[in-house]
Amino acid sequence: MKIEQRQVDGVSILSISGKITIGEGDIKVREKVADLLENGSNKLLMDIEGVNYIDSSGLTELVNCHSKTSDRGGQLKLLNPTPKVAELLFVTRLNSVFETFHDEGDAVASFA
Template identity: 45%
Template sequence: MKIKRRERDDVIILDFSGEITIGKGDVELRKEISDLVFSEKKKILLNLRKVDFIDSSGIGEIVRSFTTIQKNGGVLKLLHLEAKVRDLFTITRLITVFETFENEKDAVDSFKD
């Protein structure tokens, strides 16, 4: 799993590619979020377009990221949930927790509200 970090209009976008599973991505995500909290970044968007498989550990790490950012006064949102990933978020009702977007501009603009 790879994470590429970029910034657009004060929003940090993390572009993921590959799998987010136990031992393959969950630890990298935790490190990235710790770094963003340390840097006092408050607006985080996880782009999951190129995530082809996620397991319950990966889902758990995204939830942990959400609560960590929130506890530090920030907001974390999700972009481009592929159909099977969206299914997992729907079954677990996490879709009711996260703000999700299919368009990057809409997602970035939503942080201005």
């Protein structure tokens, strides 16, 4: 699992690839988001196009990251979920928690 970070118009974009599962990617995501929040970034966009597998532990981490970001007065949004991940977000109704985009420009503009 890999996370690459870049900044666009004040939005921290995390491009995540690989798995977010129990004991594998979940802790990395948690640590990365905690680090960003600690350093004052609270406009977070997770590009999860490269996430080919997520389980309930991965979903738990996303929900935790969303809550922690909201607690800091910020927002965490999702970009480009694959059909498999989108299905899981839909089934669990987490699609109502996460604002989701399929275009990076639209996603970044939504933070303004």
